[in-house]
Amino acid sequence: MQNLTQQVPLLFFGAVAGVAAMAAVGVVAFGSAIRSALCLVLNFFLLSILYFTLGSQTLGIIQIVVYTGAIMVLFLFVIMLLNLGGIKILHEKRDPRLILGGVLGLGLFALIATQILLPLQRVTQPRAAQDFGKPESLGVTLFSGYVWPFELASFLLLIGIVGSILLAKRRILPSERQEDSVRSLESGEVAG
Amino acid sequence: MTGLLTNFYADALTRDTWWIQLIRVLLLIVPILTLVPGLIWWERRLLSWMQDRVGPNRVGPWGLLQPIADGVKLFFKEDITPAAVDRAIYFMAPAIALFPAFALGATMPWGSVDPDSPYRLLTPVADVPIGILYMMAVSSLGVYGVVLGGYASNNKYSLLGGLRSSAQLISYELAMGVSLACIVLASGSLRMTDMVKVQEGPLWGIGGLPIQNWFFFTPYGFLAGVIFLICMVAETNRAPFDLPEAENELIAGYHTEYSSMKFAVYFMGEYAAMFVFSGIFAAVFLGGWNPLPIRWEAIGLGGLNHFLKILGPLFFITKMAFGISVYIWLRATLPRLRYDQLMDLGWKSLLPLAALNLIGIATWQYVSSVYGAGTAIPVGTAFVILAAIILGFVLITRKANARDFKPRTVRYVDAGKGSVEVAETGAPS
Amino acid sequence: MNGVPLIFYLGLGLFMFTTGVVGVIIRRNPIVIFMCIELMLNAVNLTFLAFARYQPSVLVTNTDQLNASAMHGQMMVIFVMAVAAAEVAVGLGIIMAIFRLRDDIDIDELNLLRG
Numbered sequence: 001m002q003n004l005t006q007q008v009p010l011l012f013f014g015a016v017a018g019v020a021a022m023a024a025v026g027v028v029a030f031g032s033a034i035r036s037a038l039c040l041v042l043n044f045f046l047l048s049i050l051y052f053t054l055g056s057q058t059l060g061i062i063q064i065v066v067y068t069g070a071i072m073v074l075f076l077f078v079i080m081l082l083n084l085g086g087i088k089i090l091h092e093k094r095d096p097r098l099i100l101g102g103v104l105g106l107g108l109f110a111l112i113a114t115q116i117l118l119p120l121q122r123v124t125q126p127r128a129a130q131d132f133g134k135p136e137s138l139g140v141t142l143f144s145g146y147v148w149p150f151e152l153a154s155f156l157l158l159i160g161i162v163g164s165i166l167l168a169k170r171r172i173l174p175s176e177r178q179e180d181s182v183r184s185l186e187s188g189e190v191a192g
Numbered sequence: 193m194t195g196l197l198t199n200f201y202a203d204a205l206t207r208d209t210w211w212i213q214l215i216r217v218l219l220l221i222v223p224i225l226t227l228v229p230g231l232i233w234w235e236r237r238l239l240s241w242m243q244d245r246v247g248p249n250r251v252g253p254w255g256l257l258q259p260i261a262d263g264v265k266l267f268f269k270e271d272i273t274p275a276a277v278d279r280a281i282y283f284m285a286p287a288i289a290l291f292p293a294f295a296l297g298a299t300m301p302w303g304s305v306d307p308d309s310p311y312r313l314l315t316p317v318a319d320v321p322i323g324i325l326y327m328m329a330v331s332s333l334g335v336y337g338v339v340l341g342g343y344a345s346n347n348k349y350s351l352l353g354g355l356r357s358s359a360q361l362i363s364y365e366l367a368m369g370v371s372l373a374c375i376v377l378a379s380g381s382l383r384m385t386d387m388v389k390v391q392e393g394p395l396w397g398i399g400g401l402p403i404q405n406w407f408f409f410t411p412y413g414f415l416a417g418v419i420f421l422i423c424m425v426a427e428t429n430r431a432p433f434d435l436p437e438a439e440n441e442l443i444a445g446y447h448t449e450y451s452s453m454k455f456a457v458y459f460m461g462e463y464a465a466m467f468v469f470s471g472i473f474a475a476v477f478l479g480g481w482n483p484l485p486i487r488w489e490a491i492g493l494g495g496l497n498h499f500l501k502i503l504g505p506l507f508f509i510t511k512m513a514f515g516i517s518v519y520i521w522l523r524a525t526l527p528r529l530r531y532d533q534l535m536d537l538g539w540k541s542l543l544p545l546a547a548l549n550l551i552g553i554a555t556w557q558y559v560s561s562v563y564g565a566g567t568a569i570p571v572g573t574a575f576v577i578l579a580a581i582i583l584g585f586v587l588i589t590r591k592a593n594a595r596d597f598k599p600r601t602v603r604y605v606d607a608g609k610g611s612v613e614v615a616e617t618g619a620p621s
Numbered sequence: 622m623n624g625v626p627l628i629f630y631l632g633l634g635l636f637m638f639t640t641g642v643v644g645v646i647i648r649r650n651p652i653v654i655f656m657c658i659e660l661m662l663n664a665v666n667l668t669f670l671a672f673a674r675y676q677p678s679v680l681v682t683n684t685d686q687l688n689a690s691a692m693h694g695q696m697m698v699i700f701v702m703a704v705a706a707a708e709v710a711v712g713l714g715i716i717m718a719i720f721r722l723r724d725d726i727d728i729d730e731l732n733l734l735r736g
Binding site: 028066145 | 698
């Protein structure tokens, strides 16, 4: 019985991580983009649970707010918008890249696993404090030692906003606008 | 098992055994489930009175059993699954829509958590230090049920409804987050029980005042509260923000292809979300379980406190009912927004206003912490005046812009006589 | 979490990262490629957090240093998230613009920059 209670965290981790890994495979393997996106949503959700188990509750919740709640909704939005535009379904070709990608992936996995992961296999006990992910301590660090990176990140986000607006905006030239209004009037729709 | 939970929330979940936790969850879910039919009845009746008609009054006393009859009807209706739907996602979507509506309330305190309160072990389900962030996270998950339902139905109208919903929810999530950030700054905590606790202090931090500091009574809190109220209506897809299901354009939007119980699940999710959002509004802005914004101990009636604490949940439900009535009132009053108006309101009005408010509250907090709480009054007055000036400026420039229509030459084709040019003066109405 | 070795978290992170790499190489839909990049970023985030919690470095011994470096790991995660958000906004904007221009988003057909 004692042994079993010891195993509970391990089993819990195994279940969550297993599903997360399968979802990660699903992102790559599914043919339709929306299925891939759903797999990614599941993956991010499970990752936030893993963040909780690591004791970093604030980042776990931010993970849901930022990734699951905002970024992935944006992805779904774009996928659906492109679907609405009647996009041709991309048929994934079976070409040499499949083999190349597989080999490269395996190689990378083997390399990092043997060189970085294996030396660390003795580490089983967390050394940081239990509550190292408290919002208070996180906020204090962010606004003391990391103020400048924080400001830079906000600037980056601002540039991102401006850039994406410029990219996604359809430019309407003044002459075009004039023509449009005349055309719409001629076709019988009276503006205003 | 406890070791695992200790690791999750050292100070929250382990304060008691598993069956108390279970009771806590049930005390949140069961009232919501049982009150949803009542809410539907109340909506139909109140809406009827506002529209000068009677409303459902045949089934049971005052028509109280009408929602149950509706439920039975929905239950026995044929469950149609259209042939071309994406089956897995189609079946999953209503469940995904229901989940956040119920999970949302997990950090919402519906009673006092003081040591002398009888509810200290029963509420909230998880008194975590990231309560308000949790609420933001879960409410942002609400979009998935709508978007996936719209996508899986394989219907252009459904897809449009889902698209609209995702854009709307992302837009209003932002203003909502910033308005809640104002309250986080004011209360100095992300924990929702702390937020209620701060509101039990004296108004504006001035020691002698016998009035409680409900955030709705502070200038910044009032602005944040109004923004939050608008955003929560938009988040729950309710009128006047019910564009995802605008019936004159999109049939029924994302749930066009859903029938019988699957439709009922969507419906229930929406109403449960209304409930919980009203509760969160009450807890964050309207002083939680406190009945009146009066500090009884400051006027020598401290003995009343314990008695009121026992009745706390009753007052909380009253406040929730008030929030829900506001929902219905809005639905009866305001016509549905156009899509561009919706985006304008979210991005050009609410978000800048909330950001300005954040700056204002930060200044307020700084001044009152450095120069004492008394100085907060002039700062607050200055803040209100500044806000009024900015608001007036915006309104006036808008008016001026709207008036700035020059006489236009409009050309149109008359079928009989060929092209005719007409000079139209004045603004097009 | 007590009882779960660090290497498990790192293993999951590594697996997600390599899956992302493979996806970027073999897929042709730019949106899916984008999602694979997000997968890689999240794998790195998980690794950061795992290291921040377990602190395997033997050089860090005193408590102050330990707390500080635990914080550094979390800060990195926050900045990765901020950069990822900006990147997604711009990237999806680019995809939309390309789609509007060409009515096709196959990544192999996009060769406008070829000399």
